[in-house]
Amino acid sequence: MKNIKKKRILIPLAIFILIAGIFFNYKSSLKSKNIIQYNQFLKEVEMGSITDVYISNNEMIKIKFKNSKIFYTQNPRTDTFKEFLLLKGINVHEGKGPISSDIIPLSLFSFFIISATVYLISSRGKSVSGAFKLSTIDAEIEKTSGISFNNIAGNDEAKESIKELVDFIVSPEKFSKYNARMPRGVILYGPPGTGKTLMAKALASEASVPFFAVNGSDFVQIYVGVGAGRIRDLFKKAREKGKAVIFIDEIDAIGKKRDSRADGGSDERDQTLNALLAEMSGFKDSDGIIVMAATNRLDTLDDALLRPGRFDRHIEVGLPDVNARYEILKLHSRNKPLDGNVDLYSIAQMTVYFSGAKLESLINEAAILAAKENSDYITMEHIDKAYGVVIAGAEKKDRSFLKEEDKKITAYHEAGHALITKLVCPENIIKKVTIIPSTKGAGGYTLNISPDRMYQTKNNLLNNIKIALGGRAAEEIIFGKENITTGAYKDIENATKTLILMSKYYGMFDATGLLNYELLEREGVNNSQEILKICNESIIKLYDEVVALLKQNKDKLDKIAFELLSKETIYNDTIDEIVTS
Numbered sequence: 001m002k003n004i005k006k007k008r009i010l011i012p013l014a015i016f017i018l019i020a021g022i023f024f025n026y027k028s029s030l031k032s033k034n035i036i037q038y039n040q041f042l043k044e045v046e047m048g049s050i051t052d053v054y055i056s057n058n059e060m061i062k063i064k065f066k067n068s069k070i071f072y073t074q075n076p077r078t079d080t081f082k083e084f085l086l087l088k089g090i091n092v093h094e095g096k097g098p099i100s101s102d103i104i105p106l107s108l109f110s111f112f113i114i115s116a117t118v119y120l121i122s123s124r125g126k127s128v129s130g131a132f133k134l135s136t137i138d139a140e141i142e143k144t145s146g147i148s149f150n151n152i153a154g155n156d157e158a159k160e161s162i163k164e165l166v167d168f169i170v171s172p173e174k175f176s177k178y179n180a181r182m183p184r185g186v187i188l189y190g191p192p193g194t195g196k197t198l199m200a201k202a203l204a205s206e207a208s209v210p211f212f213a214v215n216g217s218d219f220v221q222i223y224v225g226v227g228a229g230r231i232r233d234l235f236k237k238a239r240e241k242g243k244a245v246i247f248i249d250e251i252d253a254i255g256k257k258r259d260s261r262a263d264g265g266s267d268e269r270d271q272t273l274n275a276l277l278a279e280m281s282g283f284k285d286s287d288g289i290i291v292m293a294a295t296n297r298l299d300t301l302d303d304a305l306l307r308p309g310r311f312d313r314h315i316e317v318g319l320p321d322v323n324a325r326y327e328i329l330k331l332h333s334r335n336k337p338l339d340g341n342v343d344l345y346s347i348a349q350m351t352v353y354f355s356g357a358k359l360e361s362l363i364n365e366a367a368i369l370a371a372k373e374n375s376d377y378i379t380m381e382h383i384d385k386a387y388g389v390v391i392a393g394a395e396k397k398d399r400s401f402l403k404e405e406d407k408k409i410t411a412y413h414e415a416g417h418a419l420i421t422k423l424v425c426p427e428n429i430i431k432k433v434t435i436i437p438s439t440k441g442a443g444g445y446t447l448n449i450s451p452d453r454m455y456q457t458k459n460n461l462l463n464n465i466k467i468a469l470g471g472r473a474a475e476e477i478i479f480g481k482e483n484i485t486t487g488a489y490k491d492i493e494n495a496t497k498t499l500i501l502m503s504k505y506y507g508m509f510d511a512t513g514l515l516n517y518e519l520l521e522r523e524g525v526n527n528s529q530e531i532l533k534i535c536n537e538s539i540i541k542l543y544d545e546v547v548a549l550l551k552q553n554k555d556k557l558d559k560i561a562f563e564l565l566s567k568e569t570i571y572n573d574t575i576d577e578i579v580t581s
């Protein structure tokens with residue numbers, strides 16, 4: 001009896017001494033090792049003399065030179081440090097870095113002691129609560145304090161939708177009292193680096209709840225059943241905390257549509273997906289847990305994920321337009337010494353198709369260049385140089401490569417849609433015209449809202465076709481018949497669909513009469529030539545009318561295109577102003 005008591009005191013004491021030993025050993029090993037200044041480190045990186053960097057959370061990080069010598073330098077703790085090194089072709093290791101040989105025996109010994117303690121405690125009846133289970137995932141609670149919606153510029157609509165969720169987490173009772181179904185799953189979709197993670201963090205932070213972040217790919221490429229176990233574990237952890245935001249980045253890894261998967265779907269993924277769906281339907285509305293998932297493409301996700309009660313809120317997070325880029329640049333240069341000659345608005349203008357992440361890295365790259373030169377300020381020259389670095393580091397498919405000419409084509413194409421809308425359907429409201437690509441359109445898009453009607457008249461339908469043709473017609477007028485582009489693909493598809501409906505089902509053309517051609521076909525009466533003829537004749541006539549209309553109003557077309565080129569996104573009032581002037 002006495003013996004055991006003694007042991008209980010001895011063990012923590014031993015552990016304490018050991019840990020202290022390791023700590024001092026580590027500190028003194030740092031002291032005795034070579035430290036180089038961060039400036040010097042950057043120079044060495046440029047010269048290509050560094051092969052490996054071990055990123056950690058420590059104050060100093062370890063670096064390995066070509067000649068295998070080990071040095072330490074200050075940890076810059078910037079978000080893009082890793083990418084910066086990778087772009088320079090340096091091997092980056094995350095975590096603590098290789099344990100130096102002098103620490104290994106001590107570590108082994110302390111591991112032995114700790115294991116023994118755990119064994120002792122557990123043998124006294126308490127369980128180790130899955131601490132060493134394979135199925136646990138490192139869903140650590142990430143720090144979100146200090147991140148608020150103010151740290152996110154642009155994407156106002158997405159921000160508004162997410163702000164609404166704060167209330168659902170903070171006071172779910174308010175909604176459950178009315179039996180209102182609380183949103184459980186939210187999907188944020190849009191191009192990489194547009195701030196999806198940032199939005200999820202801001203939600204957790206503003207609601208003051210823990211934030212659990214995992215990546216979809218953490219759940220695959222492991223043994224069957226483990227992914228599902230990890231999901232259950234993640235939710236268990238979150239539930240233990242009460243309210244929480246769970247963030248699953250790259251949900252595609254577990255939630256891709258079956259037919260689009262290269263492997264035709266694996267049991268492992270299905271099990272993981274099922275576990276996720278089961279967990280999501282498992283918690284009560286009043287729990288105050290929200291699951292957010294991020295993807296670059298909504299259309300690749302399995303429908304099972306998107307059904308009501310699951311991820312039924314879909315919020316688009318798009319690339320910033322020029323004003324949003326200006327705001328993002330301001331945000332990220334707030335704590336940096338900018339020279340007076342730096343004009344952030346003109347930088348915003350030259351960074352079309354840049355994501356927030358890319359703008360952040362542009363500013364950071366410029367800061368590194370300034371630091372290397374020991375310059376007091378970050379100047380426009382640094383930013384120009386950094387622009388080259390960021391562009392060069394980007395992949396080919398990246399849109400920031402798009403030339404000025406493409407921007408002009410998109411601007412005229414969208415201006416054509418907008419102008420025809422106002423000319424043929426003045427009652428329509430153009431919510432937004434933009435040349436920034438999104439999921440709504442490959443080039444840009446024109447969001448046009450017609451008044452609600454019970455029926456569509458023949459005239460309405462013909463006008464819709466004209467609006468669709470406005471894009472191509474503008475291209476032809478401005479750039480010539482030989483230079484029309486593939487950008488009208490969707491427009492032509494829509495126009496064709498409408499014409500087929502009008503002739504085949506609605507009986508709207510004299511030439512094809514009041515007949516339902518589908519029924520005729522079923523009865524063996526094949527009249528598809530008639531349909532083809534009327535569709536083709538109609539579209540030629542409509543297109544000619546659209547071209548004539550645009551030619552008559554070419555000054556307005558130019559004005560709208562010009563506005564689009566300078567502002568990238570314009571709204572109804574601007575267009576009305578131009579059209580009615």
Ligand SMILES: Nc1ncnc2c1ncn2[C@@H]1O[C@H](COP(=O)(O)OP(=O)(O)OP(=O)(O)O)[C@@H](O)[C@H]1O
Pocket residue numbers: 079151152153154155191192193194195196197198199249294328331355356357358360
């Ligand atoms: N709208 C924005 N306002 C301010 N900073 C932004 C914005 N968008 C992106 N950033 C910057 O880019 C970084 C990366 O953004 P984040 O990780 O949130 O993007 P993401 O959409 O989740 O990207 P991914 O799809 O690659 O996961 C942010 O930490 C921030 O510094």
Ligand SMILES: [Zn+2]
Pocket residue numbers: 413417471472487488491
């Ligand atoms: Zn179009």
